[in-house]
Amino acid sequence: MKEPKEYKIETLQDIVNTVTVDNIDDYLADFRGFLLGYMSAKAISDMVYELSDKKPEPVPINSFKWIDDGKTNVTISIKPEDSEKNESIEIKLTDKDNEEN
16 A cells, blocks of 8 residues: 655645645645644643743644545644653544544
Protein backbone atom coordinates (compact mmCIF):
# COMPACT_ATOMS: atom_id res chain seq x y z
CA MET A 1 0.00 0.00 0.00
CA LYS A 2 1.22 3.46 -0.88
CA GLU A 3 2.32 5.68 2.02
CA PRO A 4 -0.01 8.66 2.56
CA LYS A 5 1.41 12.09 1.77
CA GLU A 6 2.34 14.40 4.64
CA TYR A 7 2.09 18.17 4.39
CA LYS A 8 3.33 20.89 6.71
CA ILE A 9 0.72 23.64 6.69
CA GLU A 10 2.07 27.06 7.69
CA THR A 11 0.25 29.49 5.37
CA LEU A 12 -2.93 29.88 3.37
CA GLN A 13 -0.80 29.27 0.28
CA ASP A 14 0.18 25.88 1.71
CA ILE A 15 -3.52 25.02 2.02
CA VAL A 16 -4.43 25.96 -1.55
CA ASN A 17 -1.35 24.11 -2.84
CA THR A 18 -2.34 20.97 -0.89
CA VAL A 19 -6.12 20.68 -0.97
CA THR A 20 -7.82 19.27 -4.07
CA VAL A 21 -11.39 18.47 -5.03
CA ASP A 22 -10.63 14.85 -4.11
CA ASN A 23 -9.27 15.49 -0.59
CA ILE A 24 -11.03 18.67 0.58
CA ASP A 25 -13.54 16.83 2.79
CA ASP A 26 -10.77 14.87 4.52
CA TYR A 27 -8.71 18.06 4.96
CA LEU A 28 -11.63 19.97 6.46
CA ALA A 29 -12.43 17.12 8.87
CA ASP A 30 -8.80 17.01 10.03
CA PHE A 31 -8.55 20.80 10.28
CA ARG A 32 -11.71 20.84 12.41
CA GLY A 33 -10.12 18.23 14.68
CA PHE A 34 -6.95 20.30 14.82
CA LEU A 35 -8.92 23.37 15.90
CA LEU A 36 -10.82 21.40 18.55
CA GLY A 37 -7.52 20.05 19.86
CA TYR A 38 -6.05 23.54 19.96
CA MET A 39 -9.07 24.82 21.89
CA SER A 40 -8.62 21.95 24.36
CA ALA A 41 -4.94 22.81 24.79
CA LYS A 42 -5.80 26.47 25.34
CA ALA A 43 -8.44 25.53 27.94
CA ILE A 44 -5.86 23.43 29.79
CA SER A 45 -3.36 26.28 29.63
CA ASP A 46 -5.95 28.74 30.94
CA MET A 47 -6.81 26.40 33.85
CA VAL A 48 -3.13 26.03 34.80
CA TYR A 49 -2.69 29.80 34.83
CA GLU A 50 -5.92 30.26 36.78
CA LEU A 51 -4.68 27.88 39.47
CA SER A 52 -1.37 29.74 39.68
CA ASP A 53 -2.97 33.22 39.73
CA LYS A 54 -0.90 34.23 36.69
CA LYS A 55 -2.15 35.89 33.55
CA PRO A 56 -2.83 33.31 30.79
CA GLU A 57 -0.45 33.44 27.87
CA PRO A 58 -1.38 32.54 24.30
CA VAL A 59 -0.71 28.97 23.23
CA PRO A 60 1.68 29.47 20.29
CA ILE A 61 1.00 27.60 17.08
CA ASN A 62 2.96 28.06 13.87
CA SER A 63 1.99 25.10 11.75
CA PHE A 64 0.45 21.68 11.67
CA LYS A 65 1.21 18.47 9.83
CA TRP A 66 -1.60 17.05 7.74
CA ILE A 67 -1.44 13.42 6.64
CA ASP A 68 -3.68 12.81 3.64
CA ASP A 69 -4.72 9.29 4.67
CA GLY A 70 -8.51 9.58 4.75
CA LYS A 71 -8.56 9.22 8.55
CA THR A 72 -9.47 11.84 11.11
CA ASN A 73 -6.83 11.42 13.80
CA VAL A 74 -5.42 14.49 15.50
CA THR A 75 -2.64 14.53 18.08
CA ILE A 76 -1.54 17.77 19.71
CA SER A 77 1.57 17.73 21.89
CA ILE A 78 2.06 20.50 24.43
CA LYS A 79 5.48 21.12 25.90
CA PRO A 80 6.38 24.09 28.08
CA GLU A 81 9.02 26.25 26.41
CA ASP A 82 11.03 26.57 29.60
CA SER A 83 10.84 22.87 30.50
CA GLU A 84 14.22 21.32 31.21
CA LYS A 85 12.70 17.85 31.12
CA ASN A 86 11.35 16.08 28.08
CA GLU A 87 7.77 16.31 29.36
CA SER A 88 4.69 16.95 27.28
CA ILE A 89 0.94 16.48 27.30
CA GLU A 90 -0.76 14.87 24.32
CA ILE A 91 -4.36 15.44 23.28
CA LYS A 92 -5.65 12.83 20.85
CA LEU A 93 -8.86 13.12 18.87
CA THR A 94 -9.92 10.17 16.73
CA ASP A 95 -12.82 9.71 14.37
CA LYS A 96 -14.89 6.90 15.88
CA ASP A 97 -15.07 5.16 12.47
CA ASN A 98 -11.26 5.20 12.14
CA GLU A 99 -10.23 4.25 15.69
CA GLU A 100 -6.89 2.50 15.97
CA ASN A 101 -6.24 0.38 19.05
